[in-house]
Amino acid sequence: MYTLPACVIADKPEFEWRGMHMDVARHFFPKEFVLRFIDIMAMHKMNVLHWHLTDDQGWRIEIKKYPGLTEVGSTRGDGTDKEYYTQEEAREIVAYAAKRGITVVPEIDVPGHSWAAIASYPELGCSKKSQKVMSTGGYEGEENRIGSSTLCAGDENTYRVYGDILDEVMDIFPSKYIHIGGDEADKRPWRSCPACIGRMADEGLETPEQLQSYMIGRMERHIASHGRKLIGWDEITEGGLAPGAAVMSWRGTELGTEAVRTGHDAVMTPNSHLYFDYYQDTPETEPAANGSMIPLRKVWEFDPIPKEIRGDTLTGRILGAQANTWTEYISTPEHYEYMIVPRIAALAEVLWCGPVRATWDDFCRRLYTAQTERYDAMGLNYHPGPGYVRFTPSFDERDSLYRIYMSCDIFDADIAYTIDGTDPDTGSERYRAPIVVKKPTTIRAAVIRGDSIYSELPSSI
Numbered sequence: 327m328y329t330l331p332a333c334v335i336a337d338k339p340e341f342e343w344r345g346m347h348m349d350v351a352r353h354f355f356p357k358e359f360v361l362r363f364i365d366i367m368a369m370h371k372m373n374v375l376h377w378h379l380t381d382d383q384g385w386r387i388e389i390k391k392y393p394g395l396t397e398v399g400s401t402r403g404d405g406t407d408k409e410y411y412t413q414e415e416a417r418e419i420v421a422y423a424a425k426r427g428i429t430v431v432p433e434i435d436v437p438g439h440s441w442a443a444i445a446s447y448p449e450l451g452c453s454k455k456s457q458k459v460m461s462t463g464g465y466e467g468e469e470n471r472i473g474s475s476t477l478c479a480g481d482e483n484t485y486r487v488y489g490d491i492l493d494e495v496m497d498i499f500p501s502k503y504i505h506i507g508g509d510e511a512d513k514r515p516w517r518s519c520p521a522c523i524g525r526m527a528d529e530g531l532e533t534p535e536q537l538q539s540y541m542i543g544r545m546e547r548h549i550a551s552h553g554r555k556l557i558g559w560d561e562i563t564e565g566g567l568a569p570g571a572a573v574m575s576w577r578g579t580e581l582g583t584e585a586v587r588t589g590h591d592a593v594m595t596p597n598s599h600l601y602f603d604y605y606q607d608t609p610e611t612e613p614a615a616n617g618s619m620i621p622l623r624k625v626w627e628f629d630p631i632p633k634e635i636r637g638d639t640l641t642g643r644i645l646g647a648q649a650n651t652w653t654e655y656i657s658t659p660e661h662y663e664y665m666i667v668p669r670i671a672a673l674a675e676v677l678w679c680g681p682v683r684a685t686w687d688d689f690c691r692r693l694y695t696a697q698t699e700r701y702d703a704m705g706l707n708y709h710p711g712p713g714y715v716r717f718t719p720s721f722d723e724r725d726s727l728y729r730i731y732m733s734c735d736i737f738d739a740d741i742a743y744t745i746d747g748t749d750p751d752t753g754s755e756r757y758r759a760p761i762v763v764k765k766p767t768t769i770r771a772a773v774i775r776g777d778s779i780y781s782e783l784p785s786s787i
């Protein structure tokens with residue numbers, strides 16, 4: 327038991343949307359892990375769980391009116407168990423999250439990323455052809471592949487079915503926002519589909535992007551008629567943004583900035599800083615991951631308010647930020663934890679404290695002492711911290727010398743280095759001051775913590 331003296335704590339978060347996205351479509355994760363994910367969020371005071379429930383590889387939420395979505399769309403077609411959450415389980419998750427101050431925002435992705443839905447109900451696609459699910463988790467029929475994960479935007483049936491789906495989804499999830507996806511839709515089948523061509527003519531639409539906007543607009547009106555707000559990936563801005571829609575800016579922050587300039591709300595989730603499925607250390611030392619490298623420090627340095635609008639009243643329309651963690655490469659809870667912890671701590675600090683916050687060194691001090699003790703107590707599988715050494719070359723005009731500065735992110739660590747091409751070890755020279763280089767030189771360096779080497783591989787320049 328701990329005793330604290332009576333005190334007043336004056337504290338509040340800088341941003342209202344402190345989000346973590348969870349992809350349960352590419353790989354399914356059991357309910358118990360979703361609850362643990364919520365616990366991890368709660369300990370970092372994150373308050374929005376964006377739950378990516380549908381994608382090409384799986385439909386993960388029970389829809390009573392369309393049981394095929396989970397009968398077919400949640401399986402891998404190889405006799406494995408159906409992998410989805412019943413509505414009862416989803417309600418339990420929503421309640422568990424609410425008790426911890428977390429809102430669950432469901433995502434039903436339209437019109438792209440819909441292979442699982444179309445495999446379940448072929449009439450939802452432009453070709454109307456059935457697509458058999460394959461044991462690899464993909465779907466059969468190479469000739470059907472082009473655009474075969476895109477819903478038909480012309481057929482009224484699509485709107486009827488998705489209206490029904492959204493009604494059930496809104497009944498389970500009381501969140502103000504409903505996420506409608508909108509990203510990466512392959513619009514090629516719309517160009518040759520009679521229903522889509524007819525719809526474009528009837529509505530006076532000239533481009534597939536406008537047809538996508540028409541479709542999102544229909545969804546927006548449906549969602550708004552239930553008193554909710556639509557949010558979608560930044561592609562929904564491409565053919566004109568529906569009036570009440572909010573934008574999740576993932577291809578940088580520009581489209582989010584543009585959205586707030588035109589009177590919409592935005593959440594920043596740029597894949598330059600906040601994709602936690604990307605590598606967090608040199609790829610050679612890490613499990614296979616997506617994309618480029620987003621080390622902890624890069625997350626901590628992220629500012630949700632782009633500098634073009636800093637100080638402007640528009641900044642109030644930036645609700646906050648969110649990390650996205652897609653699970654193509656992540657199939658176990660342990661691996662998922664490893665990808666999000668401790669980058670979630672860096673994002674939490676950004677979103678709670680805003681621009682006025684402690685230094686990076688102070689963040690590392692707190693993280694690699696008390697916070698990792700908490701992680702250990704929870705049995706979390708977290709990334710131990712980047713083991714690479716950063717080299718910053720600098721030319722000084724006063725003495726015409728090149729110097730190499732070295733740094734690493736690990737608190738309370740030394741850097742050991744060599745200049746003879748050999749691997750550094752605990753006995754190697756310690757870095758104390760920038761190294762002057764007068765001729766071509768290879769520097770190899772490693773992080774040393776205590777009396778052992780922390781880096782799995784030396785870094786070199």
Ligand code: ACM
Nearest residue numbers: 509510559576650
């Ligand atoms: C996305 O990463 N496709 C939103």
Ligand code: ZN
Nearest residue numbers: 452478519522
């Ligand atoms: Zn069509």
